[in-house]
Amino acid sequence: MKIMSNEQLVVSYRDALKSGSEKEWIRILKTEIQKRGLKPFKD
Template identity: 60%
Template structure:
């Protein structure tokens, strides 16, 4: 995976989730976000 800043990672995750991209890509981004300790997840 290309090295992304925290902001780029969150933006990529939200964009992928909004567009309904490949679920494997979304899971990979989500895993990296959790590793970094970020909390971009919206409460539903």
């Protein structure tokens, strides 16, 4: 899934979590974020 840039990936993940309706999409995005070693939220 190298289609999205890191920034697009994180933004898509945050939006998906806010809507909460696409559980499968959230899981896919989360997996990709972990593969790239990103942190979607600031600590």
